[in-house]
Amino acid sequence: MATGTERPQLDTGVHDKSRAAISARHLRTDRWWLAPAATAAGLLAFVVYSTWRAFGNAHYYAAPYVSPFYSPCLAENCEPMKAGPNLEIFGSWWGLSPALIILIFPLGFRMTCYYYRKAYYRSFWASPPACAVAEPHKKYSGETRFPLLVQNLHRYFFYAAVLVAVILTWDTALAFRNSDYEWGHMGLGTIIMVVNIVLIWLYTLSCHSCRHVIGGKLKHFSKHPVRYRLWGWVGTLNHRHMQLAWASLISVALADFYVYLLASGVFDDPRLF
Template sequence: MTTTATKLDAGRARAAIAAKTLRTDRWWIAPLVTFAGLSAWVIYATVRVFMHKWYYVEQFHYLTPFYSPCLTDRCVEGSAEFGTPLPSFWLIPEAALTLPFLLLFRLTCYYYRKAYYRAFWMSPPACAVPDGHQKYTGETRFPLIFQNIHRYAFYAAAIISVINTWDAIVAFRSGDEFGFGLGNIILVGNVVMLWAYTVSCHSCRHIVAGRLKHFSKHPVRYRFWVFVSKLNARHMQLAWITLGTLALTDFYVMALSAGWFSDLRFIN
């Protein structure tokens, strides 16, 4: 006689499917594009950071964000707004004190975790596609346990965004006068996008009003929370846009500094 428990167990039995996935679409395109895009950006950024040249345009006070703030005694005149406490050794980038925090903020970002987990670690490469690893421990062991510092890296990223904002403001000087050119538009555009990406962070959303029990008692924080929540819905797009604006800004400053072409000036 078949018991009720036996019938339930039989009903819950999983189908024996030999295929790794039943997906017939080109699911591999998204992780492949992500892999190519992130790899290209990392290679470009690494080369530029260790070039140690073509990062500042003295005439217009343009400083690339890859070298901000410039802190080594190798910094060209006028580029070091906060002094030069670091020695000039080729393994030490000009922005050595800020680059690690920016890297931590990006690496621990919730969207970037998804991106490189899928594209580089195949964990998993796509929805409904098996994980590329035999075991899954999540973010409970070394080194992924350090992903939990994201909320603290956010504060450092906010400070660095303030520094980049200062760089964009200083760049409105042409000599000792006010000046305005295409470089200013690019620098300001990059700063705006960096702030949008930073503020759209999940940690920022929680800091703003994540612990409030009564929104009605905190109307200002509630409005800011609504604003951040709208940006948060576009966190993925902003993550990619800022990679593009950072590369564009750096390339433009590099081209001007190297003398490849001149800045398009509107005023002075």
């Protein structure tokens, strides 16, 4: 016999008995599935392409351009790159593609990004698939367990992403040289590199972690006018974080593909001057 002190056994998740008893999974009549489906298709396309290029280990350098997937070159098995840094930190023992050394940092930055979490949580894990649509999972533990616990490393991946962006900026500056490494050159590839690095910087600086680093711990903005101004600028960019995330993802893939076309001899880089 119940004493009245026992807690009732409730179902978990969206089917908890404390919630409205609606048998339908959702009451939406629009094509709510289009957004998560398009997101899944876009992210999957990039994953397939970047995996192919990262393991390809070829056609990533066409003087003076170097693919953003392979820069900086840290292994001895890289193609000679006079137009970019080649530190050879990993020496001759690294036999795999040199892109696998570098891509872990921008990939980790994007995988742990607040916007991308929302994107692939909804599109791949259906958690939840859309607003007002019940997710199929019975339990929700948030990001408190492995592997989602790794999401807390986002702030550290941000620092690495800034360093990678600095190196890609240097690569972009070197793209103003011709194939003989003489300054005063501008080709179609130069423009592509410039657009790509601008979008990468805008996406990186619009990151929530960047906003927190600049002004998140300040108690009195009036005492830090410079940081407050920077915080405001980053906040403005943060409103476009989703758009910048997609734009920079597309631009880095296009920049790599353009270098691939040049390096594989499909056509020569059109020179503007």
